[in-house]
Amino acid sequence: MPVLIEPTTALHASWLAAHDEWGPGLHEDGFGLAASDDVRSPAGFHAWVTRLTSGSAPASAGATGPTYRWVVEGDEVLGGIALRTGPRDLVLRMGHIGFGIRPSARRRGVAAWALGRMLTEAASQGLDRVLLVCEAGNTASAATIEALGGVLEDAPHAHDDVRRFWVTTL
Numbered sequence: 338m339p340v341l342i343e344p345t346t347a348l349h350a351s352w353l354a355a356h357d358e359w360g361p362g363l364h365e366d367g368f369g370l371a372a373s374d375d376v377r378s379p380a381g382f383h384a385w386v387t388r389l390t391s392g393s394a395p396a397s398a399g400a401t402g403p404t405y406r407w408v409v410e411g412d413e414v415l416g417g418i419a420l421r422t423g424p425r426d427l428v429l430r431m432g433h434i435g436f437g438i439r440p441s442a443r444r445r446g447v448a449a450w451a452l453g454r455m456l457t458e459a460a461s462q463g464l465d466r467v468l469l470v471c472e473a474g475n476t477a478s479a480a481t482i483e484a485l486g487g488v489l490e491d492a493p494h495a496h497d498d499v500r501r502f503w504v505t506t507l
Contacts, residue, residue: 339410356376367418389403418436432469434456435469
């Protein structure tokens with residue numbers, strides 16, 4: 338049974354295995370990974386995890402930084418999920434919630450389970466509805482979002498390569 342946990346340096350090897358499974362690039366939404374983050378070395382990984390857990394990620398006045406959680410089963414990192422509450426331009430571009438599940442853990446309901454938990458967290462932070470954004474061709478993420486009540490935004494937007502969904506929190 339998976340659990341959501343705060344990022345931890347204790348799972349460095351497991352996180353790297355998940356990261357390597359995705360292949361090169363920055364495509365694990367939900368992990369708060371930036372191109373400049375050194376996640377290979379123990380010191381770099383520690384600095385990255387400290388940034389994620391300290392709330393030092395950017396936030397607007399009155400908003401908290403993102404809440405990052407890892408989806409873990411036993412000692413295996415299955416994925417990550419983030420709740421972003423500010424700044425507004427970041428939320429409008431990337432969504433309130435972003436998630437990524439490692440390829441070997443997909444098609445097991447892990448993403449829907451984690452998204453359901455994060456919707457509850459969003460409600461506890463006072464959000465009545467949240468925006469989720471996925472690539473237009475990512476039918477699996479779109480189906481997961483729709484299964485949890487996501488309604489496709491019909492307003493035109495500048496990025497036709499993405500789909501934008503609004504979800505009422507639980």
